[in-house]
Amino acid sequence: xxxxxxxxxxxxxxxxxxxxxxxxxxxxxxxxxxxxxxxxxxxxxxxxxxxxxxxxxxxxxxxxxxxxxxxxxxxxxxxxxxxxxxxxxxxxxxxxxxxxxxxxxxxxxxxxxxxxxxxxxxxxxxxxxxxxxxxxxxxxxxxxxxxxxxxxxxxxxxxxxxxxxxxxxxxxxxxxxxxxxxxxxxxxxxxxxxxxxxxxxxxxxxxxxxxxxxxxxxxxxxxxxxxxxxxxxxxxxxxxxxxxxxxxxxxxxxxxxxxxxxxxxxxxxxxxxxxxxxxxxxxxxxxxxxxxxxxxxxxxxxxxxxxxxxxxxxxxxxxxxxxxxxxxxxxxxxxxxxxxxxxxxxxxxxxxxxxxxxxxxxxxxxxxxxxxxxxxxxxxxxxxxxxxxxxxxxxxxxxxxxxxxxxxxxxxxxxxxxxxxxxxxxx
Numbered sequence: 001x002x003x004x005x006x007x008x009x010x011x012x013x014x015x016x017x018x019x020x021x022x023x024x025x026x027x028x029x030x031x032x033x034x035x036x037x038x039x040x041x042x043x044x045x046x047x048x049x050x051x052x053x054x055x056x057x058x059x060x061x062x063x064x065x066x067x068x069x070x071x072x073x074x075x076x077x078x079x080x081x082x083x084x085x086x087x088x089x090x091x092x093x094x095x096x097x098x099x100x101x102x103x104x105x106x107x108x109x110x111x112x113x114x115x116x117x118x119x120x121x122x123x124x125x126x127x128x129x130x131x132x133x134x135x136x137x138x139x140x141x142x143x144x145x146x147x148x149x150x151x152x153x154x155x156x157x158x159x160x161x162x163x164x165x166x167x168x169x170x171x172x173x174x175x176x177x178x179x180x181x182x183x184x185x186x187x188x189x190x191x192x193x194x195x196x197x198x199x200x201x202x203x204x205x206x207x208x209x210x211x212x213x214x215x216x217x218x219x220x221x222x223x224x225x226x227x228x229x230x231x232x233x234x235x236x237x238x239x240x241x242x243x244x245x246x247x248x249x250x251x252x253x254x255x256x257x258x259x260x261x262x263x264x265x266x267x268x269x270x271x272x273x274x275x276x277x278x279x280x281x282x283x284x285x286x287x288x289x290x291x292x293x294x295x296x297x298x299x300x301x302x303x304x305x306x307x308x309x310x311x312x313x314x315x316x317x318x319x320x321x322x323x324x325x326x327x328x329x330x331x332x333x334x335x336x337x338x339x340x341x342x343x344x345x346x347x348x349x350x351x352x353x354x355x356x357x358x359x360x361x362x363x364x365x366x367x368x369x370x371x372x373x374x375x376x377x378x379x380x381x382x383x384x385x386x387x388x389x390x391x392x393x394x395x396x397x398x399x400x401x402x403x404x405x406x407x408x409x410x411x412x413x414x415x416x417x418x419x420x421x422x423x424x425x426x427x
Contacts (some may be wrong), residue, residue, distance in 0.1 A: 006050070013042055013045075016063070016086040022118045023067070025117070028073060031125070031173055031180070033073065041063075042062065074331070081275065122230075123181075123182055127184035137166050205217065206224060212411060213412045215265045225252060231243060238294070239292075239298070242294060243303055243306030246291055247305050249281070254271060254277075263413065273321075291305075302335075326356035330355075344375075346365065347366070359392050368415070369381060386402040389401060390425050402422035403422045
């Protein structure tokens with residue numbers, strides 16, 4: 001019985017924890033303290049529910065318990081009268097002490113405020129004052145509800161390392177006096193870019209793991225998609241938020257087809273498209289349509305995430321690899337290179353150009369990249385060059401490139417794939 005109750009608590013916590021931390025953070029104005037108080041509410045549930053049963057509204061129970069603990073914290077901290085008035089007179093918090101049923105009704109009627117609190121939490125956790133790895137860890141902890149152990153396992157780093165990142169991140173936010181708010185005006189674009197970067201970093205690590213034995217970590221990709229859907233709901237009028245949601249849905253639609261029964265990678269051209277998730281494709285195409293419509297309404301060109309989603313949509317719409325609209329993809333990569341230039345974008349454009357116009361054309365785009373410092377240890381540069389050389393019959397050169405790519409790969413499955421390509425390159 002207790003085991004079933006604990007499973008129920010775990011499931012509710014994963015769903016509700018971000019909202020609870022967000023609301024409590026608005027009350028105490030400190031993300032670190034808010035998480036501790038939310039955890040105290042979780043402990044109270046672990047102590048109470050096995051004996052008394054899971055309440056009818058478990059999320060509301062946890063929220064009420066956390067608010068009570070927040071008010072206790074404020075009283076014990078002996079805050080100034082002005083600060084106590086600012087927070088203690090919050091009607092929602094006051095009623096949490098007096099009439100819990102009223103709070104439940106109030107919460108249901110004020111979902112917009114819950115949404116505002118979640119946005120504040122997202123922008124705080126992803127604040128540029130923090131290094132990228134700290135933003136990722138704190139976001140997964142506060143918004144994903146993942147434990148320190150789960151985050152460490154996902155990124156293949158020691159648990160104490162993740163714990164230190166989270167502790168330092170909270171301390172840095174406190175010391176920098178980062179305001180607990182959604183930025184406005186010019187700051188919004190800069191901060192929103194940081195939020196989207198964190199979510200997409202998490203997704204990419206799940207979609208193609210940088211190291212370890214597994215080609216993918218689906219749970220991590222799913223967590224990023226959950227965060228992306230949350231953002232898309234909270235920031236419905238932001239084109240790039242919708243673009244990122246579209247991109248993740250469309251890419252994730254292929255995940256079941258990306259490995260064989262033994263976990264070995266299957267490249268895009270060889271994938272069984274019947275295994276692609278049609279529901280995710282429909283969701284992704286709908287989000288892409290929203291992103292493009294919002295950009296048109298603002299008189300803007302599509303942003304980087306919407307452009308990448310449009311590329312993924314070309315693959316999703318093609319009934320087979322042979323029917324892929326590669327000229328369109330090459331054009332989209334050209335637009336992406338103009339909007340968000342980077343060596344990796346140019347490398348992908350080389351692949352698209354080669355597929356559309358032949359390997360010689362692809363090599364012409366690729367050659368200038370061989371001197372790019374940022375790509376010197378990037379395994380996909382020699383891998384792409386090896387593929388193009390093999391298509392031109394330059395097999396010895398191709399084999400050398402695949403072997404070089406394998407030597408650079410950190411992921412075991414990736415390395416195995418590249419060595420297989422090297423062995424399969426016949427003179």
